[in-house]
Amino acid sequence: MRSVASAVVATLLVVLVGACQPPVKTVVVVGVTATANEPAIALTTKGKDTLHEAITQGETRVVIFRSGSPMSVFDKDLTVRRGRDQENNAQRVEDGFAAKLESVQSSLRTAADTTGQLDLFGLLVQLSHVPDARKLLVYSSGLQTTGMLNLLPAGSDFDVDRTLAALPGKSLPDLAGKKVVFAGLGQVAGPQRALPEEMRRNVERLWLGVCRKAGADECSIDPESVAAGGPSGTKPVPTVAVPEVGSSVVPKGDGVKEVTIPAAVFFLPNSADLQPGAANALRGLTGLFGRGATATAVGHTATWGPLPGAQDLSLARSRRVVEALIGFGVARAVFTSVTGVGFRPVIEPDVDARGQLIPAAAERNRVVVLTIHNLRNEESS
Known part of the structure; x- marks a missing residue:
């Protein structure tokens, strides 16, 4: 009888203790x-x-x-x-x-x-x-x-x-x-x-x-999309600069073309390694080199970090572009100069009066610029 009573008391204690616990x-x-x-x-x-x-x-x-x-x-x-x-x-x-x-x-x-x-x-x-x-x-x-x-x-x-x-x-x-x-x-x-x-x-x-x-x-x-329509926020917020995909080609006259290759599209961040798909985009530039063409490659960065590091990165990116083009059939002798200047000089001013970087200008400065000289009668169409 004592054992049965003890079991009943133990059961009641478990129930009472559970009832006293706050809900989860x-x-x-x-x-x-x-x-x-x-x-x-x-x-x-x-x-x-x-x-x-x-x-x-x-x-x-x-x-x-x-x-x-x-x-x-x-x-x-x-x-x-x-x-x-x-x-x-x-x-x-x-x-x-x-x-x-x-x-x-x-x-x-x-x-x-x-x-x-x-x-x-x-x-x-x-x-x-x-x-x-x-x-x-x-x-x-x-x-x-x-x-x-x-x-x-x-x-x-x-x-x-x-x-x-x-x-x-x-x-x-x-x-x-x-x-x-x-x-x-x-x-x-x-x-x-x-x-x-x-x-x-x-x-x-x-x-x-x-x-x-x-x-x-x-x-x-x-990874699922969260979009439920246009922005609910209306107060303007600064945008993080992201360049347009692809390179730009600008004719300069007398058989000269200037090709701008944006770093953010073609290179991994803070690296001279090419982004996936960037090599194919560079392959598409080979048609700009006519017979007897010469070219220079100059790497640029934004005004960011120590100058020596910026110069090293810009030079490495310039060399990587040239190596890729040579791999796609452009003669090595075409390239008369391959350099990297970092942000000295910059292509356009990218620091405001307070010493803050101007994001859009900074992105336009992070480029490799090819200048291609073709003989007028040999210029690629």
Whole structure:
């Protein structure tokens, strides 16, 4: 009898202790930069699945932050309830989820930046301060325009590893214990020109690196499109300079042609290695060299970093272009001079009165310029 009584008491204690435990509550935080250079946001499939899992498993609070003031544009308990109690009927939970999801979607579509800058880093810091948040859904193009990770000066030529190494640990958000999903990285709208594929991948690498350096339990990229129409933000935001794809050929008269080869399209960032597909584009230039032609190649950079390093990079890119053209059949003897001048001189001024780099001008300075001299009667058509 004593053993039976003990078992009953033990069972009652387990029930009572369980009843005293507070219900498990999931806090999902959604962050959006939502600038005039990005599409209006729609939850991706992964985002919807994250909310579905939380809402159908128990109590759920969802918070949406954007750049601006106030930052919080949505903060609600989205638990599906019957009266004051949590709903346990599976079908009613599913029906309730559909309505809850629409309220989140509506807030995302209309969220808009009010700062005039794209500050994903600052947004991550804000998201990290939400108590009990374990899941962060971050929707942004990732083209930071302010602060330590400002991409405007370097443009498409930014170096991911160097940028991450220079980021002081004490400035990082505390993402320990959190799972972070980035969506929309590299996806742009409005006046921001679309990114070359290599630059888009580097933007992804940059933010994954920030996330890992900040100690998150899990960092991942959601590649699905986030676009739900044109930008919801209306306040102008600086654009990160991205050159048009391809080279430009300008006749200079007397059988002379000047060919401008933009570094951001043809080369990997801060490198003399060619982008995928760039070699084929260079092959297309071989028809500009007539019989008896001569040519020079000059590499240029923006006014960025130490001059010796800029000169070395510009020379390496100039040589790489020439090597590729020789490989495609242009005679080595055609090239009478292959040099790299860095930013001395620049093609056009790219620093303003405050000493800040002018992004669009900087991109136009990051080039290799071929000057091709053909005999008039031998000039290629």
